Amino acid sequence: MLGLLLPFAAALAAAGDEPRVAPDPTAVSPGVELWDAVRERQPFDAGQVRTQPPGGERGVLINVGGEAWRQFRMQELIPVAARVLGGVAIAILLFRLLRGKIPIRAGRSGEKIRRFSGFQRLVHWTVAVLFVLLALSGLVMLFGRYFIIPWLGSEFGGALTYWLKRIHDFSGPVFGVALLVMIITFMKGNFPALYDLKWVFKAGGMLGGHAPAGRYNAGEKGWYWLAAGVGMVVVVSGLVLDFPNLGGFDRDAMAWYHRLHSIGAVAIMAVSMGHIYMGTVAMEGAFECMATGYCDSNWAREHHDRWYAAITDEKSPSDTATGLVEPAPEPSAATRQQAG
Amino acid sequence: MARMKFYCDAERCIECNACVTACKNENEVPMGVNRRRVVTIRDGEPGERSLSVACMHCSDAPCQAVCPVDCFITTPDGVVLHNKDTCIGCGYCFYACPFGAPQFPLDGQFSTRGKMDKCTFCNGGPETADNSPDEIRKYGRNRLAEGKLPLCAEMCSTKALLAGDAGVIADIYRKRVVNRGANAYLASGSLQKGAFEALQTPPQPE
C-alpha cells in the first residue's frame, strides 16, 4: 500500500503542493476504534449497538470468551481428566495387586447386625444407578470423540452419543432430587469426630495398625461430604446447562457453568472409583451391607469399632489400644487388638 | 483450489439487511435462527459502522475443535460444513465460536437445544448428493455446487459484503483501501475525514 501511495506523494512534492491540513502523526484511525470495539478491547466504546434479529447476544460481533473456553476444554479439562481418572484406576489396580482383598480377619461370626434400612438402601441404589448413567454418558461426551466416533463411525457413534446425552439430560434432575434425599437420610453418623483424625493419620489402616471408626469411617465421611457438596454444585450447574432456553444465561455464563460442572464431575468420578472399589470387591463383607442391609458382627468390629461398641455396649479395641480405657479382662482382647 | 472467504467492508455496509433476508429465504432457515445478521455499533453517533456477520469458515475452526462428536468437515474449498445427523445439540460450538454463528432452533423438547444450524457458505451439507431434497431440507440450497456464490454477497447492493476466493476478495479490498487512502491524501484529510484521519500522515519514502 505504501508503495502504491508513493507516486502520489512524489507528484505532490514535485508540484510543491502542501496539504492544507497539517498531518497529525498521532491521530488514531477510527478504523482502529471500530475494531477495538468489535473485539471488546480496552478502552472501547461501542456506543449503542443495534441488530435486527431478536435473541440474546446477536449484537455481539466477537465472542471474546470463546477462545478461553476452547483452551480450557481442549487443553486442560480433557487431558487433565484423562490423567486423573486413569491415574486413580491405575492406583486402585496397584493397590489391589500389592495388598489383595481385605479379609474379615477373625472370620465371619455368622451374627448379623442391621446396618441400613430398606429406605436407605433404596435411596443409595437410586443415586448409584443414576450416577453411573450420568458418569458413563458424561464420559462419552468428554472422550467419545477419541474412541466412539473413530470406532463406530459418525453416524452410529453420533446417534449413540445423542441418546446418551438425552439420558444425561433427563437423569440429571432426578439425580438431583435423589441426592438431596440421600444427603438427608445419611447425615446421621457422618459428622466428623476427633478419632477421625487418627483414621486419617493411619491412612485408614492402609499403613498397618488399627484405624478407629464410628458408624462411618473418616474416608466414608469425606466421601459423603464431597458427594453432598460437589454433588450439589454439579446438580445446580447441570440444571443450568439442561435448560439453555429458560434461564436467560448468556454464552459466557453457560461456559462458566460448564466449567463448574465438568470439574466437579471429574472430581466426583475420581473419588467414586475408590468408593465403588471399596464397596464391592476390595473388602470382604462390605457389599452385603448395602445389598441386604445387614453386616457381619466381626466385620463391624474390625472396621467400625466405635459403632460396634456403641450398639453392643462393648469397649472398642482402639480405646484399649490407646489406653483411653482399661483393657478388657477377657483373653480375646489381645488377639482382637492385633486383628484390629 | 479456492479458499472461500467472506469479507464485510464496514465503510460500505449501509445496514439494509438484504443479506439477512436473502439468506433466510434462500435457505429456508429454521425459526429462531439467523445465519447472517447485521450489527451496527455507535448507532446514531459519529463513527457509526455496520457489519454483516455470519460463520467466517475459520481455518482452525473453534467449533470443529470442541465438538464432542466431530460433526464438522472443512471442504477442499475451505468451507466449514456441519453434519446435522451426527450433532447432539450440546452447544459447545456456540460457546467456542468467535462470531456467534452456531445457533439452535427452538424446537428441542423440554427446552433443550435442537440440532445446531449455521451458515453453510451456500454449500449445503456434507451429503454427497448435492441439492438432494434431504440436503435442501436440512441445510438449504447448495449454490456452490451450481457454480454460484453465496446469495447474501451476490445480493449486496453496495458490494460491502464480498464472498469468494480469498485471493480475489483480498485484491478487491486492497484496491478499495488504496483508493481510499489516496483520496484522503489528495483531499488533505477533508474527504470522509472522520474515517481516514490516520491516513493524513504522508507516507514516508522507504
Ligand code: HEM
Ligand atoms: C454427578 C453426576 C454427573 C456427572 C459425573 C456428570 C458428568 C458430566 C460430564 C463429564 C459432562 C461432559 C462435559 C464435557 O464434555 O465437556 C457433562 C455434561 C452435561 N451434564 Fe453432567 N454430570 C453429572 C450430573 C449432571 C446433572 C445432575 C445434570 C443436570 C441436572 C447434568 C447435566 C449435564 C448437561 C446438560 C451436560 C451437557 C452440557 C451441555 O449441554 O452444555 N449432569 N456431565
Ligand code: SF4
Ligand atoms: S461456526 Fe464459528 S468457529 Fe465455526 S467456522 Fe464458523 S465462524 Fe468459525
Ligand code: SF4
Ligand atoms: S451442538 Fe452439535 S455441532 Fe455443536 S458442538 Fe455440539 S454436537 Fe457439535
